[in-house]
Amino acid sequence: MSAMHEWGVVATADAIAKGEVSAEQVATHALDRLERMGPRFNAIMLITRDSALEAARAVDQARARGETLGPLAGVPLAHKDLYYRAGRVCTGGSLIRKDFVPDVTSTALERLDAAGALDLGTLHLAELALSPTGFNAQYGHGLNPWNTAYGAGGSSSGSGAAVAARLVPAALGSDTAGSIRHPAGMCGITGIKPTHGLVPLFGAMPLAPSLDTLGPLATSARDAARLLSVIGGPDARDASSVNAPVCDYEAALTGDLAGRTIAVPKAYYREAATPEINALLDESLRVMQAAGARVIETAVPDMALVNALIMLVMAVEGATLHRKALVERPQDIGAQVRARLMPGLSYPATRYAEALMMRATIAREWLAAAMGEADMVHIPTFAIPVPTITETTQADFATVLGKLTHCTRGINYLGLPAVAVPCGFTENGLPASFQLVGRPYAEGMLLRAADAYQRLTDFHKRLPPDCGAL
């Protein structure tokens, strides 16, 4: 049997439910790994050992009493430090929030609590959740477990690193322009950005509410499915949450793709990809064809417009939320973040209204061109090999960031769901990843495809160097 830290979410929950291991044993193992290995990747903001062990013992006692356990009972998790828990500091990765103690708990954490999950603490993120690399001028960079000269990806950098290093089997992140998919892709794990509105935003620090989405990072699609099934669904405290189906996403994981069609838009996405990324993407398509999928080539609409739209909406909403800090405490916001927020103060109100009004039209245009009659779209998560931290912090960092978010940011404007799936390694030894993008609320379809792929590959099972036993 594999080591406990390699079990993942579903196997850990099953082992605890069967009494093969206690929740306290599992929690102690994960806490030890977080404390001893987490700092190596700058993945940790706060570890809450005592409360986690107390919750673990409660799970064990409930099992001993013969009570029915929740689907995540005893599973040790930790989350991006923008999820509020009443009474616990939530920094948002920023000095301007370093002493912020919320008096409410986020809906997502409440739902995980109700499912029996353990909350071991909070994880590093990019400053104000605004960097695709894990850049944080205040708390240091999030480091990649595969090679610490590289960023973990952001903004959910600690979530990516902690799951990849098997410190915890899964973690929540947030995604406004790729912030779940970048760290998942760059760290070699699985991450799903749900349809906008599927997972309630209440109690999660916003960046741009029209674009913000919350979702899990996990090693496998199956583990991500378990978490998404728990945290999804309407919430009266979040007016933007929609009356979407609350699904048992695991039930969708049939292991095959017979009768399903995958669209591959060559323009824009594949044209931007390097030869080695394209080779890995092509191989991933061959695997999915072996699972029964049909592959067709499609086109894309004007992505310059889509990119401009998300840049405007993100900058305007981010600058609106952080304007007080931009005015009163500019020295406490890193230069890279200030540079990305500042244009948002200068757009005419008419442009912002136009950007919102065009959203459904543009989404229909994109779906018609890129997906057509297919069931999902297959594109890179990032079109270039993972860049070094040096490459993402030097003078032309904006160019590198633009390349890194080339394939992710537009999806948030469109509001569509997307899952990032590891598909091999580039010559620098860092992971590569593809995205599957679906129609609204097609998370079950996307997870089914990702799971079918992962039944035929083992990239998601590979551990970074020196991330085995303590």
Place this chain on the structure above:
Amino acid sequence: MTEDDWTSRMRALNGVTLDAAQAAAARDVALGINATIEAGARERITLADAPWSFATLCASFTAPATKTKAKP
């Protein structure tokens, strides 16, 4: 619009003080994005368009209202 105009406007409307380099960078990014969206909107938005809202966005997604089982 000159950099000085831009800097003055940002200070007057938002209370933000920018140095010359920040102003130049913000102005260049904003003008480029502004022009792209203005052109896109001119092609797409008509007088008949309803104002945007979360409700109109959700309606455009035509989400199924049923629950409990994922569609495979």
